[in-house]
Amino acid sequence: MSLERLWAGWRNDYVAAAGAGAGQPHDCVFCRIAASGPPSAGNGVLWKGSTSLVVLNAYPYASGHLMAVPLRHVGSLGDLSEEEAGELWAAARLGVAALDAAYGPDGINLGANLGEAAGAGIPKHLHLHAVPRWSGDTNFMTAVADTRVLPETLVSSWERLSAAWPSE
Numbered sequence: 543m544s545l546e547r548l549w550a551g552w553r554n555d556y557v558a559a560a561g562a563g564a565g566q567p568h569d570c571v572f573c574r575i576a577a578s579g580p581p582s583a584g585n586g587v588l589w590k591g592s593t594s595l596v597v598l599n600a601y602p603y604a605s606g607h608l609m610a611v612p613l614r615h616v617g618s619l620g621d622l623s624e625e626e627a628g629e630l631w632a633a634a635r636l637g638v639a640a641l642d643a644a645y646g647p648d649g650i651n652l653g654a655n656l657g658e659a660a661g662a663g664i665p666k667h668l669h670l671h672a673v674p675r676w677s678g679d680t681n682f683m684t685a686v687a688d689t690r691v692l693p694e695t696l697v698s699s700w701e702r703l704s705a706a707w708p709s710e
């Protein structure tokens with residue numbers, strides 16, 4: 543499925559920032575993000591713990607679409623240590639709480655695509671998606687024009703979610 547954006551001017555900057563940690567043993571966008579330093583609008587990272595982080599999706603299905611990602615390059619749930627699994631879930635909970643506070647959506651899709659056949663874009667580095675949803679948001683533009691309209695930039699989403707991030 544090819545989807546074009548009506549406006550995606552932020553994407554070049556974001557990819558450039560995420561590539562700042564290039565030189566990793568493998569070419570993995572999540573490993574580059576994990577190595578890109580503390581949370582900032584530049585790297586899109588909203589929160590970073592000792593074994594996981596929360597980052598905005600550079601190709602969001604909706605504004606605020608974020609992901610909880612283990613720092614370590616592991617592809618399956620079974621590869622996570624107990625500590626990693628616990629913190630990944632904690633990260634997902636923080637992200638969902640921030641989405642609720644920042645956007646007040648009618649619902650949130652939270653989940654993972656495990657393996658390429660399940661739709662994982664980056665199957666070798668586990669990640670959980672959290673996508674805010676609204677009643678009636680049947681992806682109208684996608685349906686009619688193979689195009690999505692995103693009402694805000696990634697930087698705006700980052701600022702909005704950071705301001706609403708729950709205190710720990």
Ligand SMILES: [Zn+2]
Pocket residue numbers: 570571572573574614615616666667
């Ligand atoms: Zn990785």
